Amino acid sequence: MSDGWVSEQGLVWSPSGDEIWFSATQVGSSRAIYAVSLAGKLRPLAQAPGSLNVQDIDRQGRLLIDHSNFLRQVMALGPGDKEEKELSVLDWPIVRQISADGKTILIDEEGDGGGPNYSVYLRKTDGSAAVRLGEGRAMSLSPDGAWVVTRVAIDDSAQLILLPTGPGQPRQLTHDSLKHYNAVWFPDGKRVLCACAEPSHLTRNYVVDVQTGEARPLTPEGTFGSQISPDGNWIVVTDLGNKQALWPVAGGAPRPLPALGPGEQVFGWTGDGKGLYFTTSKPEDAWPRKIYVLDLASGKKSFWKGIAPSDPTGVGGIGPSASIAADGESYVYSYARVQSELELMEGLK
Numbered sequence: 001m002s003d004g005w006v007s008e009q010g011l012v013w014s015p016s017g018d019e020i021w022f023s024a025t026q027v028g029s030s031r032a033i034y035a036v037s038l039a040g041k042l043r044p045l046a047q048a049p050g051s052l053n054v055q056d057i058d059r060q061g062r063l064l065i066d067h068s069n070f071l072r073q074v075m076a077l078g079p080g081d082k083e084e085k086e087l088s089v090l091d092w093p094i095v096r097q098i099s100a101d102g103k104t105i106l107i108d109e110e111g112d113g114g115g116p117n118y119s120v121y122l123r124k125t126d127g128s129a130a131v132r133l134g135e136g137r138a139m140s141l142s143p144d145g146a147w148v149v150t151r152v153a154i155d156d157s158a159q160l161i162l163l164p165t166g167p168g169q170p171r172q173l174t175h176d177s178l179k180h181y182n183a184v185w186f187p188d189g190k191r192v193l194c195a196c197a198e199p200s201h202l203t204r205n206y207v208v209d210v211q212t213g214e215a216r217p218l219t220p221e222g223t224f225g226s227q228i229s230p231d232g233n234w235i236v237v238t239d240l241g242n243k244q245a246l247w248p249v250a251g252g253a254p255r256p257l258p259a260l261g262p263g264e265q266v267f268g269w270t271g272d273g274k275g276l277y278f279t280t281s282k283p284e285d286a287w288p289r290k291i292y293v294l295d296l297a298s299g300k301k302s303f304w305k306g307i308a309p310s311d312p313t314g315v316g317g318i319g320p321s322a323s324i325a326a327d328g329e330s331y332v333y334s335y336a337r338v339q340s341e342l343e344l345m346e347g348l349k
Helices: none
Strands: 007-013 019-025 032-037 042-046 051-057 063-077 093-098 104-109 119-124 131-135 137-141 147-151 161-164 179-185 191-197 204-209 215-217 223-228 234-239 244-248 265-269 275-279 289-295 301-307 315-318 331-345
Touching (some): 019 051, 063 104, 104 137, 119 147, 131 161, 137 179, 179 223, 191 223, 223 244
Parallel strands (some): 204 223
Antiparallel strands (some): 032 042, 051 063, 191 204, 204 215, 234 244, 265 275, 275 289, 289 301
């Protein structure tokens, strides 16, 4: 009856029964209220700052509305900082990475301000202004800081694109039929690890040559992972059963990670390559979001840090993870803050 929406929430029959009234948006997260007839004719009903979400309707045609304001914020602790800085860009920034030296963070802006294809930003942890690099979903910053690998945000089948962080032109990296879900630079800056899938096949990891764009399979179908060791020799791989293992990039048998149980998800390596950062799904670890380290030699787990904004009002979740620099001190994370009112809307026809 109606398509093209990137976010839709809530729908009711109109009082006359010949339309469906619903709340949705084609860009960002600020939903408005629309009506669509059974023949598919669309018309707008109501719009307001923030997001209008239809909850219910009575026989008189009065709508019960959840009127919400969405905001995503970024917090970072840079090298030498004693306190976190708030380094948000626009209304819905998603943190992708902090550079190894802890001085630069990679963000994509997925809210109304980011546009229909999202926007890619770099921002220094010293608090200087963010720099917009172009459109797309940010994935990874190259080790030398010169390039960001991206993809058109809403199309998994789109090719990987390299955006320069300084002077220069974007460059298409891949020329294939794969779906490109995520991509991360290897430490040598010559290869990219991509979680990809052939048409009608399951996801697996590929290694993409930055010069030629050629992609070769690395792991079997039904596996994925984007955490590369600092020396570039191992990646953390998860299978369809959520079991995690270390996969050798050069070939050979993977090393299982039996110390990691259900709900313990790896999101990064320690700077020395001897440990893995991970979070848990336990409710008691959600606020503040607790981060742990797994020592690979001994299998011992230790608590690293709990992260949370100082004001918890409206915060529904943190992370779920952070990006931590090689020094083990600098880090960045993001969280969503939603504040809403329940309202009665009358007079719609």
